[in-house]
Structure formats: C-alpha cells, structure tokens
Amino acid sequence: MAENIFDPRDLIAATKIGILATLKSSGLPQLSPVTAVYDRDADIIYVSMTDDRAKTKNLRRDPRAAIEFTGPDGYTWATAEGAVELIGPGTDPDGPEADALVDYYRRGAGEHPDWAEYRQVMVDDRRVLMVLRVGHVYGAKLR
Template identity: 60%
Template sequence: MGEEQHELLEKAKQGTLATIKRSGMPQLSPVTPHYDRAAGTIRISMTEGRAKTANLRRDPRAALSVESADGRAWATAEGPVELIGPDDSPDGPAVQALVDWYRDAAGEHPDWDEYREVMVRDRRILMTMRVQRVYGENLG
C-alpha cells in the first residue's frame, strides 16, 4: 500500500478499532493507537472488562481505521492481536509493556510510580496488533 496510508497511521492520535462480537457483528470503539511501522505493530491500551477486550480474547483479530483531519484521506490496518495484562503488581510485565507503549506514544510521564499504580488499579491491558495488511485512499 502507498506511503500515504502508513504516514496517516503513524500520525494518528485517534482511531476506530473494529473487533468481532459473539454474534459476528462488528464492535467499533474509539481508541488512541500507536503505530510502530518498523516493528509492523499497532499498540493500544485498553481496560479489562470492556466489550473490545472480551471480543479480542474470544477472537484475536482486529482492524483499525484512521482519518486525516480534513476527512479526505483514510487508512485501515488489519491483523491478529495479542493481549498482555492486566497485572496485579506495578512491577509486572504487563505494566512495563504499558510504560513502554506510553513512552513511544507520548514521551515521558511526570510520575511513573503513579502511572504504574493507575495501570494496576484500572486493570489496563496492552493490545498489540501484528499488521498484516494496510489499505486506504487519499481523496485530496
């Protein structure tokens, strides 16, 4: 797929994640993705107990759609996903994965100890999609 779609995925601060409900219908959820093009992954922080999390535990496939600010370009990434977490300890591997995600997506947090405690308290999970296909269009 064209360079434009990969650039759109890299710049996206918001997107729509599609997972598959038990009925087979799509579940759409607004998310904050981080695309690591070199690694071929998209990572998203989510919470245990949400529909998208339950759907991905049952059927670990997803698609992420993002749009340009003017709505004239869009990109979709698809692939299998892995979930890590939640952790019961602020020093656990899932919390460390969430720290790494945050650093890559937003930089340094002002209080990592507090962040780690919130990740445990909120039962946060990190979803990693292995991007297998990217497609989209630029109408600009």
C-alpha cells in the first residue's frame, strides 16, 4: 500500500482564503477570514488589512500569528505559525508601503488595470501589509 505523503505547504500555496488568528489583550484568540498570498520560496505569507482592524491592533501589541487553511474537501488542513512584521500604513502613494502592497497584489492577482488608483486607495484606506515569516507549519490530510 502506497504511503500518503502530505506537505502542508502545498495546501497553503493552493489556497487563498485562510483564517488568521491573533491574540487579544485578554490572551484569547481573535479569528478573521483573510485573503493570503504565499511566497513559497521565501516561506512568507502576506495579508493586506486596514490599520483600524482588531487583527492589526493585536499584531502591533503581539507580533505573532497563526493562519489556518482548509482544503476544498473539508478534510485537509494546514496551519502556519510565525513572527509578523507590519508594513504601513503609508501616506505617500509612491512610497515604500504602497510598493509593498503593489507587490502583494501582483503575487496574488497579477497586474492591476490602474496602479495609480490602487496606490491611492491603499493610502486612503490606511492599508497595512502583514508579513508572516513561517516558523512552523503542520497539517493533515484526513481522507
């Protein structure tokens, strides 16, 4: 009988929606569905969020997170944990914070029809880029 080898990073690479877990000041987890972009070569997960969200505030206080991905079959899952860096928000549409969000968009969706508009929206929305450096990953294929 052939052994079923499962690499959780394969699921992370194939799945765009994850559940991000950050820690509230009480120590309880705060969970948020997010759109994630995974750079497998660097083993980094990127998530764009606004500066006023609970997850952003939690990460500014405690820069550790976990993100869970579930496969379409419902029986396959992967979790990545690691230290987080937050980039932004920026005030200049041509600044490094907007550049980082452009890179995130390109990795996840390709080219935008109007980069100037996208950059301005990132500044206006006070967007922040979460950079999770994967320190530990685990998961299972249950069926």
